[in-house]
Amino acid sequence: MQLQFLGTGAGMPSKERNTSALVLKLLEERGTVWLFDCGEATQHQILHTTIRPRKIEKIFITHLHGDHIFGLPGFLSSRSFLGGEDTLTLYGPKGLKEWITASFNVSKTHLTYPIEFVEVQEGVVFEDEQFVVSTQLLEHVIPCYGYRIEQKPLPGELIIEKAIELGVPKGPLLGKLKNGNDIVLENGQTVLSKDVTAPPKKGFIITVLGDTKYCESAKTLSENADIVLHEATFDHKTEHLAASYGHSTNVEAARVAKEANARNLILNHISSRFLPHDLEALLNEAKEIFPNSFIANDFSQFEWKNSELLEDK
Template sequence: MQILFLGTGAGMPSKQRNTSSMILKLLEERGTYWMFDCGEATQHQILRTTIKPRKLEKIFITHLHGDHIYGLPGLLGSRSFLAGDEQLTIYGPKGVKDWLEVTLSTSQTRLKYPLQIVEIEEGIIFEDEQFIVEARMLEHVIPCYGYRVTQKQLPPELLIEKADALGVPRGPLLRLLKSGEDVILPDGKTVKSSDVTGQPKNGFKVTILGDTRHCENSILLAKDSDILIHEGTFDTGTEELAREYGHSTITDAANVCESAGAKHLIVNHISARFMAEDLKTLLNQVSSYNFPIYIADDFNEFNYINGQLEKLEN
């Protein structure tokens, strides 16, 4: 699983940062992308990446402020011209359906693929055999959600050397053993799945929060997450201003991560007042915490594998 940030700014685009959008790249897991928020000019950002809009499967909207949704109509329209014919599902707060339907109708935008719009409430909003997505209301100035993506337990690894030693032929019997079934070999011998497989592995847990003050639901969503993605619009020392505008400081983000026992923190939604040279100062404000903390820039990509988060070179 990889995470790609398309926009990491707060409120409006700047020369350094576009408005909010990030992608969970699930190519190995399901051959698709999941997008979280779609601020203005998101599709322009995509042009500078290898992302294929036709592979977008789901878009999760945290709230209906323009810096999180104004890129949706253009992206939805362009997807029709880019060989996108599979269903796309959009999840978001009440009002997103009316806004999109009026916008697409008024502009006479005709989509060549099925579009499903789900207006969510708190709880599990999606589940299949691979993933669970839970949403909880945060504390912003308008209704705003955070999302927790949980990958279900992975099947055990097939220990091919043990299977070979027991005489299991290559082919369908190996697949049955890997799936947990015992098999009978042509000579009548029974081979148990547990004899040729390792322990099942836990999937990853990623929490993506929308704009929010420090709140209990942020901690609940982030509980034991492998990765917490949390806004940090303000710096330490401006807590009152952050709360007034329904936002967090970078220290708020770190406190949520610590309280939740999350393993890695990525801070985004950075105010335009902070230039590149200010990022070191921001990180110094949270240098005492005992987990890795990153500040995301546009086009930063992170790879998560074997419990480790790696920031890739742009």
Template sequence: MEIVFLGTGAGMPAKQRNVTSIALKILSKGAIWLFDCGEGTQHQLLHTSLKPRKIEKIFITHLHGDHIFGLPGLLGSRSFLGGEEPLTVYGPPGIRSFIETSLSVSSTRLKYDLSVVEIGEGTVYEDDQFIVEAKRLDHAVLTFGYRIVEKDQPGTLLVDKLMALGIQPGPIYKRIKSEPTVRLDDGRVLDCSEFIGPPKKGRIVAILGDTRPCENGVALAKDADLVIHEATFEKKAESLAAEYFHSTTRQAAEIAKKANAKALCLTHISSRYELKDNPLLEREAKEIFPNSTVAKDFKKILIPVKKDRH
């Protein structure tokens, strides 16, 4: 899993930061999931190796313009660029009307199947590898944070142990991985669990869009490998942050600490701060949560596969 920040600013585009969009690359699937799609997101994609046709899901946190104004253009461009695989957009009530109206008025015709799912709290997506959960955050309009949980994966086949018993590679290995017991040609019966390593613990990413500090944010971030949290303002602007339903660097760090998260990355930075201010913002967060960083456009964070549990 890899995170790519396509836009890390707040409110409106600035010279050093575009507005919000975050890409999650699922390396095992070759798929891309987007979280929010602010104005200019498709332009930001041009500066990366990410291909719009590889985007299969888009999760919208809320319907403020700096999080959705890039969506109609991206949906259209994905079609123009040969995207034919289905795409699903998840978001609060109203996202369907916004998309349908935008595409209809602009006479945009898509060459792929587009599904729009208007969500509430709870599990919004699940497959054999991932669960995506949404909870309501504390913002001026209905806003959801997302928790992406990778399911635990089976352990690796202990090949050396099999070889030591004279069991050579072949179709039998596939059976050992998928069946509880296997009878060999020589009559021996194997307990397959003895030849499978410990399960690989799944990774967790929490994406907390615009919000004041709230308990749902802590719940979504619980034990996460990475928390991405808005930090629109520095710590001394706490009253201003509260007035505009946003968080400060310090407040985001407190959420990560309460949640027992492993790492925090701050984004949705006000245009009053330039990139040269990143060390200040990062330092404020690190006072509370040492493993904190500040995002800038095109920053990448790799979330490696966890080692086997013992």
């Protein structure tokens, strides 16, 4: 699993940061990509990456502020020209479908693929054999949702030596055991999958928080998460502004990660008031509370490998 940030700014684009967009690459897990928010010019940002728009199967929108959705009509339209044919599922608050439909009706836009709209409410919004995605309302100036993405436990590794000792021949029967299926050998002996496989591996948990002030919902969504993506629009010097605008500081984001017993924190949604030379101090303030903190820039990439978060520098 990899994370790539396409836009990490707050409110409006700047020379250093575009508006909000994050890609969750699940190419190894399911051969697809998920997009979280789609601020203005997201499709332009994609041009500077290896991301293929037709691989994006799901888009999750946190809220309907322009810096999180104004890139959607253009991206959805271009996906048709780029060979998109598979269904795209669009998750978001009430009003998202109405806005997209009106934009397409007025502009006479025709898509070559179907869109499935899911109006988000608190609770589980998606589940299959691999993942569960749940959401809760955060505290912003309009309805805004945070998403918790949980990968279900992975099958334990097959202990080949043990299977062979029990008389299992090399071939497809080993694959059945690895996939959790019990088998019967030619001599009538039953070999149980649990006897020749290691315990299931814990899947990863990622929390993607939209715009929010410090709140209990953010902590609940982040509980025991491997990676928390939290906005840091302000710092401690401007803390008096944060809550009134429905936003958080870097220090508050670190508190959420610490109190939720998360493993890693990535600061995102950075105000243009912070110039490149301010970022080290912004990050260090968070690290004083939560040492495993990172700060995202446009095109930053992170990889979850062997239960460790690696930043691609």
